[in-house]
Amino acid sequence: MHMYGNWRSAAAFRVRIALKLKGIAYEETFIDLDAGDQHKPEFRRINPQGAVPALFDGDGPPLTQSLAILDYLEETRGGVRLLPEEPRARARARSLAQVVACDTHPLYVPRVRTFLMEHYGLPRERMLDFLRNAFTTGLATLETRLSTEAGTGRFCQGDSVSHADLCLVSLWVGTGIFGIDTAAYPTVARIAEACLDLPAVAEAHPLRQPGAPSA
Amino acid sequence: MHMYGNWRSAAAFRVRIALKLKGIAYEETFIDLDAGDQHKPEFRRINPQGAVPALFDGDGPPLTQSLAILDYLEETRGGVRLLPEEPRARARARSLAQVVACDTHPLYVPRVRTFLMEHYGLPRERMLDFLRNAFTTGLATLETRLSTEAGTGRFCQGDSVSHADLCLVSLWVGTGIFGIDTAAYPTVARIAEACLDLPAVAEAHPLRQPGAPSA
Known part of the structure; x- marks a missing residue:
């Protein structure tokens, strides 16, 4: 491919x-x-x-x-397999994935950041408040759900990695890139670390790709 | 349910x-x-x-x-059925759905509008520029894709309604609610009208639900 x-x-x-x-x-x-x-x-x-x-x-x-x-x-x-077999478990994994991929990440992509700076004349540092709010709102939703819902295991949905984890770890790595305080999200942190321990995730890590600052 | x-x-x-x-x-x-x-x-x-x-x-x-x-x-x-059988057609229907559900709609939900007004002190009319930009960016992507990609038929993906159409018509109805100019999106308009002709869509229409202004 x-x-x-x-x-x-x-x-x-x-x-x-x-x-x-x-x-x-x-x-x-x-x-x-x-x-x-x-x-x-x-x-x-x-x-x-x-x-x-x-x-x-x-x-x-x-x-x-x-x-x-x-x-x-x-x-x-x-x-x-990256989705569980059972329909309710699949729906939960997808719902958690979409907290990130629908309700969080699209709020901080380049075109949104550019619009806030160019259209409203916000200096970069003030614009970043919007990005930080997106991150912390998404992280807080994940933390509450993952720490209270029965389906959570080693990963977001049980003990196998799923779409939810791929989205979670993509958000988590962004907290490092953009300097977001993550102290309030211990369950998210635990699952992100479990993801980063997988060789496939480590190899796919943004900072290990060509063009990255530390590459 | x-x-x-x-x-x-x-x-x-x-x-x-x-x-x-x-x-x-x-x-x-x-x-x-x-x-x-x-x-x-x-x-x-x-x-x-x-x-x-x-x-x-x-x-x-x-x-x-x-x-x-x-x-x-x-x-x-x-x-x-609300998704086609063939994997590439399914992927296209889902991708079009996500143009709306991931990259457009989450940008204009109440919590985002509130943040722009409360945090940046934007008056409502200026805040709405952000919403209009989200709508027109999403509509332009849909129009380009639907008017050029081979998969488009009576509906977004062929001649059967799919997740893509449910998302498209949900965006289309929003253009009415928020007063978005839709003249530049004739293919989106054609498919939205095909959706609104379905009794299930007409019955589900926001303005036919309790609490709506015209209900």
Whole structure:
């Protein structure tokens, strides 16, 4: 497979983890989001939304949106299962994933940060309050649910890694990149560490990808 | 089933359509989002995120997040199929759904609008620029994809209604509620009208629910 991604992208990180967990060979082309390469015509032809990841499985049209890609990989490839079998457990794993992928991450992507600075004239430091609020709201929801709901185990849903964990760890790594205080989220922290202990997650880590500050 | 919803909620609208299309009997309790009832302890015990919809199927724990609920209904109930069989078509339907449910709708929910007004001191009319930008960015992505990708038919993915259409029409109805200019999105408009022609969608329409301005 061939993925267009970016070292910092939380959505690309989720897909990269799934590819590695399922043992799928892939190449990744890095799109420079800071340089605006996602808006260039040649990339807009791949994804009109101007966002990563976009994944090619053979010659077919590009697959976009990280959660849709995770479901596609689950439905078409073997290897490690990334959703439980039982419908309510699946629904809970998906719901936790969507707390991140729907209600948290889209609030702090580059185009939102740019709009806040350019349209409202907010200096970068004040703009970051919006980002911090998104992170802490999402983290607080995850912490409350994971620390009170019966389904939580070593990972978000039981003792096996699922879409929920891929999303959780993508948010967790963002707390490091953006300097978010995580002291109030011990259950999220515990599960994130369990994820980061998996070789596939460690290898897929944003800071281990080309273009990352410490790479 | 028993749903906690709100007439205006785009996410509750999606789930309401699916319940009606699948012929599932349900009752709906309206949560007054303007009065802040979603933040009261009795509702936070149902959904710690303080968001609708929350759906009870029997006595089980509440199901939350609209896309997770749509998948749960698809996996556990018969009736009209709301995702195609073929994996690439499924992935495309899900990707289009997520353009709305991940990258557009979460940007204009009440908690975001409130943060922009309270934290940055933006008057309501200026705050609404953020909402309008979210709508038009999402609509432009949908229009480009739906008017150029081979999979589009009478509905977003072929000639059968899918999760993508439930999300599209939930965004479309929002353009009316919030006064968004839709002239530039004829393909989105055509598909939204095809959706609104379905009795299940018409019955589930926000403005036909208790509490709505014209109800």
